[in-house]
Amino acid sequence: MLHTVNKSSFERNSLKSCINTIDDTSVILLIEDGVISATKNINSSMIANLANQGRVYALQGDVEARGVSSKLVDNIKLVDYTGFVDLVVEHGTSVSWV
């Protein structure tokens, strides 16, 4: 499954709830303010492990719009909107954590 998270971990608990819920085959796509969670910060241990497994993506346009391209956690994969579409196609059901 594909899980999209659109809020920063400093604003809501949706990323934490998502990580606590998903199975081993699921991937996470951080979009909109969710890309703040893709940066190195005091909460980034939450996603570091999943990122190392290659299971965390971030929407490039939203990363650039927020000026955080140089602060990303290691092994986060950047995708454009076409990449977003491909993730939806590839991973079956998509869940939006809003």
Place this chain on the structure above:
Amino acid sequence: MKISIQINEGPYQHQASDTAYQFAKAAIERGHEIFRVFFYHDGVNNASRFTIPPQDDRNIVNQWAELGIKNANGEPELVVCVAAALRRGILDESEAIKNGIDCNNIHPAFRISGLGQLIEAGIQSDRLVVFGD
């Protein structure tokens, strides 16, 4: 692949409609079919043809309209939830007449219908992607 989209937030206040639009555009360019876009809750405000943004800003309503998402019968598949729309003053001609209001404001690329259209989109499509706040 058949993809449907649900949008729960209005234009300009939230990023949801912008993200959904970019997603829909990319999906079409990738050769997928957008079966239906369902506008729910404040998302119904994306359907107002009275929307006039400043000249140097994007017109989100027209952007959606220009994607030309229609079914085989040529009817728009940008579908607005009727209960959510009437509450927020989004009306088509028949709802305006029925409720004694002298004008309507739905953009012709959209149509008003019921929640059953969302369920049907979920059943008929390979994927349903939700954009909200």
